[in-house]
Amino acid sequence: MSDAHAARRERLLEHCSAGGADAALITSPVNVRYLSGCAPCGASLLVTRERALLVLPADLPPDDSGEHPYPADLPTRSAAHPDQDTAELAAEAAAEFGAADLAVEEHDLTVSRYRAIGERGGPRLRGLGPVVERLRVVKDEQEIADLRIAAEIGDQALGELLESILVGRTERHLAMELERRMVDHGADRAAFPVAVGTGGHSGRAGHHPTDRRVEEGDFLTVSLGAQYRGYTVRSTRTFVIGAAPAGWQVELHRLVFEAQRAAREALAPGVECAAPDRAARELLAAAGYREEPPRPFGHGVGLETREAPQLGPGETGKLDNRVPVTVGPGVHLPGRGGVRIEDTLVVRPVAEGGPELLTITTKELLAL
Amino acid sequence: MSDAHAARRERLLEHCSAGGADAALITSPVNVRYLSGCAPCGASLLVTRERALLVLPADLPPDDSGEHPYPADLPTRSAAHPDQDTAELAAEAAAEFGAADLAVEEHDLTVSRYRAIGERGGPRLRGLGPVVERLRVVKDEQEIADLRIAAEIGDQALGELLESILVGRTERHLAMELERRMVDHGADRAAFPVAVGTGGHSGRAGHHPTDRRVEEGDFLTVSLGAQYRGYTVRSTRTFVIGAAPAGWQVELHRLVFEAQRAAREALAPGVECAAPDRAARELLAAAGYREEPPRPFGHGVGLETREAPQLGPGETGKLDNRVPVTVGPGVHLPGRGGVRIEDTLVVRPVAEGGPELLTITTKELLAL
Numbered sequence: 001m002s003d004a005h006a007a008r009r010e011r012l013l014e015h016c017s018a019g020g021a022d023a024a025l026i027t028s029p030v031n032v033r034y035l036s037g038c039a040p041c042g043a044s045l046l047v048t049r050e051r052a053l054l055v056l057p058a059d060l061p062p063d064d065s066g067e068h069p070y071p072a073d074l075p076t077r078s079a080a081h082p083d084q085d086t087a088e089l090a091a092e093a094a095a096e097f098g099a100a101d102l103a104v105e106e107h108d109l110t111v112s113r114y115r116a117i118g119e120r121g122g123p124r125l126r127g128l129g130p131v132v133e134r135l136r137v138v139k140d141e142q143e144i145a146d147l148r149i150a151a152e153i154g155d156q157a158l159g160e161l162l163e164s165i166l167v168g169r170t171e172r173h174l175a176m177e178l179e180r181r182m183v184d185h186g187a188d189r190a191a192f193p194v195a196v197g198t199g200g201h202s203g204r205a206g207h208h209p210t211d212r213r214v215e216e217g218d219f220l221t222v223s224l225g226a227q228y229r230g231y232t233v234r235s236t237r238t239f240v241i242g243a244a245p246a247g248w249q250v251e252l253h254r255l256v257f258e259a260q261r262a263a264r265e266a267l268a269p270g271v272e273c274a275a276p277d278r279a280a281r282e283l284l285a286a287a288g289y290r291e292e293p294p295r296p297f298g299h300g301v302g303l304e305t306r307e308a309p310q311l312g313p314g315e316t317g318k319l320d321n322r323v324p325v326t327v328g329p330g331v332h333l334p335g336r337g338g339v340r341i342e343d344t345l346v347v348r349p350v351a352e353g354g355p356e357l358l359t360i361t362t363k364e365l366l367a368l
Numbered sequence: 369m370s371d372a373h374a375a376r377r378e379r380l381l382e383h384c385s386a387g388g389a390d391a392a393l394i395t396s397p398v399n400v401r402y403l404s405g406c407a408p409c410g411a412s413l414l415v416t417r418e419r420a421l422l423v424l425p426a427d428l429p430p431d432d433s434g435e436h437p438y439p440a441d442l443p444t445r446s447a448a449h450p451d452q453d454t455a456e457l458a459a460e461a462a463a464e465f466g467a468a469d470l471a472v473e474e475h476d477l478t479v480s481r482y483r484a485i486g487e488r489g490g491p492r493l494r495g496l497g498p499v500v501e502r503l504r505v506v507k508d509e510q511e512i513a514d515l516r517i518a519a520e521i522g523d524q525a526l527g528e529l530l531e532s533i534l535v536g537r538t539e540r541h542l543a544m545e546l547e548r549r550m551v552d553h554g555a556d557r558a559a560f561p562v563a564v565g566t567g568g569h570s571g572r573a574g575h576h577p578t579d580r581r582v583e584e585g586d587f588l589t590v591s592l593g594a595q596y597r598g599y600t601v602r603s604t605r606t607f608v609i610g611a612a613p614a615g616w617q618v619e620l621h622r623l624v625f626e627a628q629r630a631a632r633e634a635l636a637p638g639v640e641c642a643a644p645d646r647a648a649r650e651l652l653a654a655a656g657y658r659e660e661p662p663r664p665f666g667h668g669v670g671l672e673t674r675e676a677p678q679l680g681p682g683e684t685g686k687l688d689n690r691v692p693v694t695v696g697p698g699v700h701l702p703g704r705g706g707v708r709i710e711d712t713l714v715v716r717p718v719a720e721g722g723p724e725l726l727t728i729t730t731k732e733l734l735a736l
Contacts, residue, residue, distance in 0.1 A: 058661060111478070111482045176547075177548075184541070295449070303552075
């Protein structure tokens, strides 16, 4: 993988040169990870034409495993004491390496850190802008392989839960169990707190699990995602508890299912980012369900649980090949509950079979 | 509690006035929580002489519980769409309320956000400095009551684990179980990822749980802490697996126990912040254990898992009454393992019985 990381640093430098900088200081932890393959807490990465340098904080736990935890081809330097800022040290190294113009991540650096770097009188500081975030949008096949495994882990955890008794258990307890199962199946960790919503909480975006217990006749909505080697996906499913779903439940589920399918089918390279959301939203609106203000039904995923591109209404960019995105419309009826169905898919051209579905747990209305 | 929050905002304004500002913009999430009693993700808090205003991002999940989730005496305003920055909106409101000089948290605001606020041409921006962090150091009795409950939850979870079979289980699995048990006992969540180190990993600060399984004769070190109503504590215990600890294990445990006791006994109002660490470190050094570079053996806790004061070597401040701190020296012998023992205590004067121990699980060398 270190060749891939070196190639990414190469592309970053091309952007820097175009902007007049001869070096870049990366402080955003996910961006450090993307460019180096590792992200020790508090580390900063310096990239210059001649070399890259990973600057580590003083208080990293000692490594007595015998393994070298950092990429062998990436030199490191450590702070001497806990109060030293790795970004300041990296800027110092930039001066040492002869850099005159250093591009920094102004959307990550705090005003205080930025000033402290500037006051050292090293290279001139320039804004890098979200260059690394843009490089991260299109994934390589290794990244997609990691996303595939992350999705598989979530599917396994959810599959096991569906085989157990659910009635009487609390939302919080079910959420914790799913998190544990994902770790058991090899996840680094849950990518975000698992959301379980039952009854009146079902179908709600951003629901925090409560002590409400699952009851017969409930809708049950589960949103989960594993993180695997840093890469995260997410999926949401809505099921019904008990033998016979009510008529309104069957109907609402069918509608959201159709809306989600329409959004998935709208995914293709070259398509406008707003198109999938629009496809789903129009179907829901035709049935009388309008969300105010509209929450985007999808977004990119990767090293962050939510990253570029955004797939909400009004987004003007175009989708690229090999961009993993979520597609997750839903309807929530206050007091009654609702349905949300969400997948992570990789945008692929029709010639390659169209969008690749990563989260393969069934989207049918299972009665549990 | 809202009286307490209003009183805190009052004290903040006194500091602002002293620095020439007539309003403060708070963006650090824990500081927002400290001053308002709630911390919706992405919110900003404006505090002026006449009023306070909590500015909420557009994409908060709708509240259909019927409860008002924000303090009744604190007016709120919401962003109209997801791209609006709550800090910018708060600065706009400051202008509206007639503020001429707005103190901002330069250690929290990124350069990009700071510029965006400045470009709106509202009040002049000044640095607030870590004023709220300093206000947070001494806790009131309500905060200490929450810390006490957080400690109790950790003690319960650990107590249950000690009654179960440990041999053959992995570090990761034990860590997950402790996190689940803390949530079951009422924690908001684990304050930080639980650390479980066995065998050669025991006694190591900052260890990440691995798939290593517990074996007979191992040292087992567990670091855990619950978060309760936002407040966090931490404790660390080291046990031995099997009936008979080896001689070196008994000796090392006794030494670290004595060092930790010396540090605890050094806690008192008016004492230098470096004193507890020094007391422990001298005992360890006399037995031949020196840590290079020295990692501080303690620090404050509260709304953050690590906050002011720092209790490391070279700290020059003095301890205050009602400051909760951790005290956790340890020795790690590469390849063999080691011992770490850590408590959270509240600094109290002798007249009130001396330091109040919150994390009460036994510190003896239990053979499990």
